[in-house]
Amino acid sequence: MKIFFTNETKKLDEYTIEHEPVSSIDLMERAASSVTFEIMSRWQRNTRIVVFAGPGNNGGDALAVARMLIEEGYKLETYLFNPFQKLSPDCSKNKDRLKDIEGIHLTEVIKGDFLPPRLDTQTLVIDGLFGSGLRTSLTGGFASVVQYINSSKAQVVSIDLPSGLFGEDNSENYSRNIIRATLTLTFQYPKLAFMLPENAEYVGEWKVIDIDIHPEIIEATPANFYYLETDEIAPLIKKRPKFAHKNNFGHTLIIAGSQGMMGAAVLATKAALHIGAGLVSVHSAQCGYAVLQSAVPEAMFLSDTSQTHITEINIQKHYTTFGIGPGIGRNEETAKAIEALFGQMRHPVVLDADAINMAATHPNWLSQLPANSILTPHIREFDRLFGQHDNMLERLKKATEMAKRYRLIIILKGANTAIVTPKEKVYFNSTGNPGMATAGSGDVLTGILSGLLSQGYLPHEAAVIGVFIHGLAGDIAAEEQSQEYITAGDIINHLGKAYKHLKNYFE
Ligand SMILES: NC(=O)C1=CN([C@@H]2O[C@H](COP(=O)(O)OP(=O)(O)OC[C@H]3O[C@@H](n4cnc5c(N)ncnc54)[C@H](OP(=O)(O)O)[C@@H]3O)[C@@H](O)[C@H]2O)[C@@H](O)CC1
Ligand SMILES: Nc1ncnc2c1ncn2[C@@H]1O[C@H](COP(=O)(O)OP(=O)(O)O)[C@@H](O)[C@H]1O
Numbered sequence: 001m002k003i004f005f006t007n008e009t010k011k012l013d014e015y016t017i018e019h020e021p022v023s024s025i026d027l028m029e030r031a032a033s034s035v036t037f038e039i040m041s042r043w044q045r046n047t048r049i050v051v052f053a054g055p056g057n058n059g060g061d062a063l064a065v066a067r068m069l070i071e072e073g074y075k076l077e078t079y080l081f082n083p084f085q086k087l088s089p090d091c092s093k094n095k096d097r098l099k100d101i102e103g104i105h106l107t108e109v110i111k112g113d114f115l116p117p118r119l120d121t122q123t124l125v126i127d128g129l130f131g132s133g134l135r136t137s138l139t140g141g142f143a144s145v146v147q148y149i150n151s152s153k154a155q156v157v158s159i160d161l162p163s164g165l166f167g168e169d170n171s172e173n174y175s176r177n178i179i180r181a182t183l184t185l186t187f188q189y190p191k192l193a194f195m196l197p198e199n200a201e202y203v204g205e206w207k208v209i210d211i212d213i214h215p216e217i218i219e220a221t222p223a224n225f226y227y228l229e230t231d232e233i234a235p236l237i238k239k240r241p242k243f244a245h246k247n248n249f250g251h252t253l254i255i256a257g258s259q260g261m262m263g264a265a266v267l268a269t270k271a272a273l274h275i276g277a278g279l280v281s282v283h284s285a286q287c288g289y290a291v292l293q294s295a296v297p298e299a300m301f302l303s304d305t306s307q308t309h310i311t312e313i314n315i316q317k318h319y320t321t322f323g324i325g326p327g328i329g330r331n332e333e334t335a336k337a338i339e340a341l342f343g344q345m346r347h348p349v350v351l352d353a354d355a356i357n358m359a360a361t362h363p364n365w366l367s368q369l370p371a372n373s374i375l376t377p378h379i380r381e382f383d384r385l386f387g388q389h390d391n392m393l394e395r396l397k398k399a400t401e402m403a404k405r406y407r408l409i410i411i412l413k414g415a416n417t418a419i420v421t422p423k424e425k426v427y428f429n430s431t432g433n434p435g436m437a438t439a440g441s442g443d444v445l446t447g448i449l450s451g452l453l454s455q456g457y458l459p460h461e462a463a464v465i466g467v468f469i470h471g472l473a474g475d476i477a478a479e480e481q482s483q484e485y486i487t488a489g490d491i492i493n494h495l496g497k498a499y500k501h502l503k504n505y506f507e
């Protein structure tokens with residue numbers, strides 16, 4: 001799904017109005033009825049509801065929702081803020097439609113004479129003050145209303161965007177003057193701001209409401225940001241040919257582990273096998289021999305000359321790809337061993353964990369990696385590599401610049417992991433859950449990505465499939481056993497069900 005910028009909303013709406021065709025008031029009616037449906041499916045008729053509407057079309061939506069809820073038997077109080085005595089035409093029309101219905105409590109606030117209603121834990125606030133038309137941070141009376149709502153314990157449903165939040169960059173915004181929503185019902189596409197951890201406190205849970213924006217304009221409008229969902233990932237999964245041989249699925253070499261961190265090598269190796277690599281070998285310190293051979297008997301073990309860490313990697317065979325980094329530590333001898341490999345990398349590789357930390361202290365590494373190699377830093381590793389950043393938006397900008405400069409795919413891990421490509425596209429993942437914030441889950445991702453590359457998936461395909469299926473396996477595991485319970489091993493154990501889910505998607 002494309003993530004457009006909010007300043008394109010008008011263009012999308014206008015095209016739909018002209019070409020569907022539909023009148024703008026009817027498009028608003030469509031949007032409002034979907035919002036009403038969502039509210040009705042979550043809150044009962046005896047809920048006390050207070051609606052806050054602004055002067056633009058976001059306010060128009062709120063007034064239409066108010067009318068529809070009253071018609072459905074809900075009781076509510078509605079406040080329309082109109083300090084400049086200027087409402088958008090559709091907002092004005094919805095004010096007129098609301099005025100005429102029975103049981104309405106509509107207060108139009110024009111001057112600073114606003115007597116705020118009581119808001120308590122039993123109250124549901126519908127926030128329709130501002131949406132995609134916000135020009136500047138909120139100030140004055142609007143800021144006071146937002147602060148009043150935020151200071152209450154009421155639940156808040158925001159229409160389209162939490163009022164006061166910009167759809168993209170909020171680095172200069174005033175935190176106090178942005179609504180903190182329980183639920184945001186957003187139109188047509190998720191906003192970039194929703195993907196960023198710094199905005200989680202405002203957006204709350206969010207859901208996209210499809211208002212049938214015209215498919216032609218969606219197709220024709222370019223985007224740099226995407227939100228990955230099952231319907232885009234499922235078609236990418238290849239069918240294994242009937243007469244396949246294990247060599248068809250490549251040979252992955254996992255370079256991982258050191259004394260005390262052999263579990264990382266086990267997890268990455270197992271994941272590479274379970275995602276479908278034909279053959280998997282692992283190069284590690286001697287101390288890993290017995291562990292690896294018993295934990296993952298399907299893999300071949302290549303022993304380093306050192307007992308404790310990796311010092312020299314002798315490549316005797318053709319490997320389709322390398323997965324380098326989990327648990328290798330930061331010994332300079334290990335760094336030298338990896339450096340010596342650069343000349344032998346024929347295809348894209350995966351670099352993770354301490355291999356990324358070493359790249360931070362060996363600045364010439366990135367330019368020596370094969371084009372389209374995949375880096376999988378979490379936020380701290382990313383900042384070590386590319387410098388400190390204040391927020392995720394800054395990191396994404398830097399990741400885009402670096403992905404292009406070094407022709408790498410950068411997977412910035414976290415909730416809504418971002419996959420940043422050399423073509424300056426950013427794909428946000430929709431799967432995964434906080435249960436995956438557990439030791440070793442990153443090592444599993446490295447194994448998955450390496451195993452996909454070795455099966456012949458193109459690097460950007462491997463990146464989006466790998467991140468998505470890793471999160472999906474984590475979601476299935478958490479669903480079965482709860483987020484707290486799951487460990488990295490459970491993610492591997494649910495890869496099979498995740499694959500099935502993707503393969504059965506179109507059946
Ligand atoms: N048919 C459609 O188009 C559909 C649109 N939809 C809905 O429309 C929403 C977008 O509507 P919108 O463009 O009217 O913008 P909105 O967010 O209501 O605010 C504009 C008003 O706020 C004012 N204003 C701005 N900043 C301000 C500030 N800092 N402090 C004070 N005032 C400020 C601004 O003033 P002006 O710039 O005109 O002077 C104007 O009066 C979108 O989010 C969705 O909910 C859906 O119904 C689907 C169909
Ligand atoms: N809150 C979360 N929501 C979704 N996914 C998460 C969350 N926290 C972590 N993850 C995922 O779990 C993995 C953690 O990787 P990493 O930080 O490298 O852990 P480790 O170093 O322990 O292996 C990443 O793929 C990340 O996207």
Ligand SMILES: [K+]
Nearest residue numbers: 130159161163
């Ligand atoms: K809003």
